[in-house]
Every structure is written in C-alpha cells, then in structure tokens.
Amino acid sequence: MLNTINIIGFVQAVFGILVFLTKRPKHLSFTLLAVWMAVISIHLGASLLPFRVVDYFKPGIFPISFLSGPLLYLYISSLTVENFKLKPQHLIHLLPLLLVAIHRSIIPVVDIASSSDLSENPNFVYNKIYYSLIMVSALLYWVLGWQLLIKHRKNIPLYFSNYSGKNSLNWLLFVLSLFLVVFIASFISFFINNILGLGIVSYTKTATNMTIFTFIMVYFGINQSAIYSKKKPMLVPHYPHTPAEEPDFKPANTSLTQDQVESLSAMVTNYLIENRPYRNPEYNLQMMADDLQISRHKLSHIINSGQQKNFYKFINQFRVAEVKLMLTDPSYHHYSVLGIAMECGFNAKTSFNRIFKEETGLTPTEYKLALDKETKARKPSFG
Structure with missing residues (x-):
C-alpha cells in the first residue's frame, strides 16, 4: 500500500515539474513550484529504489528536507511581493542544507530507524540535532509565510479595485494550514517517536503527507497566475494628460x-x-x-x-x-x-x-x- 502511495505521489510531482516549467506566461512562482515538486519527487523516488541512497551518496536525501520551508516562503514572496526577484542574499536559505550535507559526509551516518539510546548508539545524537533543526526551520518559515500573506491581504484595497480568487490567495492560507498539520505535525510526531523514543502512535506516513500536499499544490498552482502583472488590459481610451x-x-x-x-x-x-x-x-x-x-x-x-x-x-x-x-x-x-x-x-x-x-x-x-x-x-x- 505504501509503495502505491509513493508511486502516485512521485508521478504527481513529476507531472507538476513538467507543467510548471512549461506554463506560460513564465513567472518566478512557477519555477519555484517546479523546484519544490523536484524536491518531493526525489524524496518519494528514493523510497522506491531497491537500495539505500546513503550507500552510494553519504549525505543521502535527508538534507533536502531543509528546502521545504524556504521554498514555501519564497513561493509566497513571489506572489505577494511586487517585482520579487531571487537575489544572492537568498542563498542563505540553503545554508542549513549545506551544513547538514557536509556534516553527514564526514561522520558515520546513523540510520534514523536505529536505536535512539545514546549509551549504545552515541552518533544518534546527530540525528536528534538534525530533526530539531528541521522542526525549528519549518516553524520559522511557516510564520514568515503567514506574515507575508496577512500583509498582502491588508494591502489589497490599496492596489486592487476588486477582491478575487487570484489576488486574495485564500487557497494559500489553506495550504499554510495544511503545511502546519501535514509537515510540522508529522516532523514533531517523528521526532517524539524516533528521536526521543517515547513511542506515540504516528497519525500518518510522510509519503502520504507528500502525496496529498503535491496534489493540492499542483491543482491550485496551475490556476494561480501572477498577481502584480505589468500587463495593461485597459478597455478605455488613454486619458489626454500631459x-x-x-x-x-x-x-x-x-x-x-x-x-x-x-x-x-x-x-x-x-x-x-x-x-x-x-x-x-x-x-x-x-x-x-x-x-x-x-x-x-x-x-x-x-x-x-x-x-x-x-x-x-x-x-x-x-x-x-x-x-x-x-x-x-x-x-x-x-x-x-x-x-x-x-x-x-x-x-x-x-x-x-x-x-x-x-x-x-x-x-x-x-x-x-x-x-x-x-x-x-x-x-x-x-x-
């Protein structure tokens, strides 16, 4: 059953990549969604492989988990911030990914499913640190994304003459709420189970979360065009003003x-x-x-x-x-x-x-x- 969900999610993510890379007119938001779909497809695709990724690539795929928060934040920025462009300073969002990847490449990699008892498995402490950081990162970017959306919605009456599905971004508020439940709650559940070893019942699997989230982002993302467009679809004569x-x-x-x-x-x-x-x-x-x-x-x-x-x-x-x-x-x-x-x-x-x-x-x-x-x-x- 889990393999079936992984396959469905993987296919959806690949479909999303193709759609967002070819969607016209081009906009940064579509590129960011394509990258996000690529990250999800790597996660789900790796679980379908007949071998462990860490056996051939020591850092494994775990470090790219740190991209979920930044991609959510940058996607919201691309829609709500006028003339938003990626700049060199945005590379700082890659810092956690790079640090974790480098660290995992120089230490003995410990399987997350191994014993969390530090007395018999001392290197497991690094997994505890990784997952603590990823929870903090996800929560931080969720807050930043929420602030951007609220600020944008307050600015709508200053720029637009009508509220619409395109400029109000109600669906993105729903996605943020889903992100909080699907990813952050899942990380916390996994942290309590596998890092703290307290053995609570996990409400869902990561593959299921990603599959659901991918479907929603592809569905809504296809229909969301740029909000602050430079086009000028005026239906009236130009006002004679100099x-x-x-x-x-x-x-x-x-x-x-x-x-x-x-x-x-x-x-x-x-x-x-x-x-x-x-x-x-x-x-x-x-x-x-x-x-x-x-x-x-x-x-x-x-x-x-x-x-x-x-x-x-x-x-x-x-x-x-x-x-x-x-x-x-x-x-x-x-x-x-x-x-x-x-x-x-x-x-x-x-x-x-x-x-x-x-x-x-x-x-x-x-x-x-x-x-x-x-x-x-x-x-x-x-x-």
Whole structure:
C-alpha cells in the first residue's frame, strides 16, 4: 500500500515539474513550484529504489528536507511581493542544507530507524540535532509565510479595485494550514517517536503527507497566475494628460501641498468620469498611474489624502454611481441588477451587495424597488 502511495505521489510531482516549467506566461512562482515538486519527487523516488541512497551518496536525501520551508516562503514572496526577484542574499536559505550535507559526509551516518539510546548508539545524537533543526526551520518559515500573506491581504484595497480568487490567495492560507498539520505535525510526531523514543502512535506516513500536499499544490498552482502583472488590459481610451497639465511636484520623498493634492484629486475624478476605466473588473492602481503618467506612490497619496478613501473604496464608489445611473436607463431594463453590476466592473454578487449597501444604505433589491415605486408615482393618472 505504501509503495502505491509513493508511486502516485512521485508521478504527481513529476507531472507538476513538467507543467510548471512549461506554463506560460513564465513567472518566478512557477519555477519555484517546479523546484519544490523536484524536491518531493526525489524524496518519494528514493523510497522506491531497491537500495539505500546513503550507500552510494553519504549525505543521502535527508538534507533536502531543509528546502521545504524556504521554498514555501519564497513561493509566497513571489506572489505577494511586487517585482520579487531571487537575489544572492537568498542563498542563505540553503545554508542549513549545506551544513547538514557536509556534516553527514564526514561522520558515520546513523540510520534514523536505529536505536535512539545514546549509551549504545552515541552518533544518534546527530540525528536528534538534525530533526530539531528541521522542526525549528519549518516553524520559522511557516510564520514568515503567514506574515507575508496577512500583509498582502491588508494591502489589497490599496492596489486592487476588486477582491478575487487570484489576488486574495485564500487557497494559500489553506495550504499554510495544511503545511502546519501535514509537515510540522508529522516532523514533531517523528521526532517524539524516533528521536526521543517515547513511542506515540504516528497519525500518518510522510509519503502520504507528500502525496496529498503535491496534489493540492499542483491543482491550485496551475490556476494561480501572477498577481502584480505589468500587463495593461485597459478597455478605455488613454486619458489626454500631459505633464504640463499637472502642478509641479515636490521631490518624491516629501509630501505634496494641500493645493496640489486637491488639484490632482480633481484631475483623477475627471479622468474616471470621462473614461470610466472602472468598468474593467481587473482595474488597479498601476493602470490608473500609467494612464495619468503619475507615479503610483504619488497617486496613492492623492487618493488617500484628497478623497479620504483607499483605492478600493474610491473606485467602487464610481461603480455604484454607474449602477444607479444604468438602473434608470430604459435601454438597460432587460438587464438584471447583477448583470448591470457586472457591466459596471463588479466581479461578485456578494461584494456588490455589500458595497452597494455601504454607499446607499439600501440593498440593490431594495433600491430597485424604491426606484420602481418612484417611477410609478411619477406617471400621470387618467382615472
């Protein structure tokens, strides 16, 4: 049974490598996933060999266990940190792997399944140290990954005009929780059993954990594209703006004057009214900055200070106004309220209902009924 699970997990991991290496458009996140799948395939593939790896390669495959945490952290970074790139300083994440590999190559390697009694097997102390380090490493990277995700989710309203499955990364929160249970709990269970020798019942096998985790990462990873994309899928004409039309800026590291903020805020509002770019559900702060030829940092300051709103609320205010306008337009009477909302740039019924009520004090249905009642009341009576 265990061999079957190993084979299934190995095949899944190899499939994942091929998928992520060939996926287009290319992105660092796919490369990191391909490397992660390679690490898992080595683990599972080694268990299928008719010999022990340490008999031919003294460090064995154990040191690459130290890559799970760093790969998780770097993958999350590649999605949540804009313009994230691998740099020479990231090589520090390989240090535990290298130190353990070097150490295992110069000492007598002790099988993890051997006796943990140090009086009869003194070299087993190294295994205790290795597994202690790997638990600390996994927990540390889990915390770092969780912090990145929470920070990213707090920043969504500052950059995006809609929450979506792509930018909210709900699935990755689930993966982090799974990582905590599947790997960290498994390491702790193994540590208590094989290192401390306390003999508790292990809830699952490592091969089973890796197989489940591989399936989930391949499934979700295929569907997750880059969040901070440089593409500009604008559906509206370019706003006729030149640098000469905007007030002189102070240097980027100082604040704009109140007059500058008010003038630029009015310019942004006119741009939105005239071009209606918010009808694109993928509209974001970078698209607006590109159209207005203003740095994103300054534009964010203009919106936050001039409108007293973040980008998300600011754009959805215009979407709600557009919905209200279209509800009174006879040419859209054959549309449902939700259909009109989608035309105006909303991407989900739940968020539309919530935002509409925040802006108007009524649900879309209540607003539509009140509008219909008002329209009937205005019709002349011939009775």
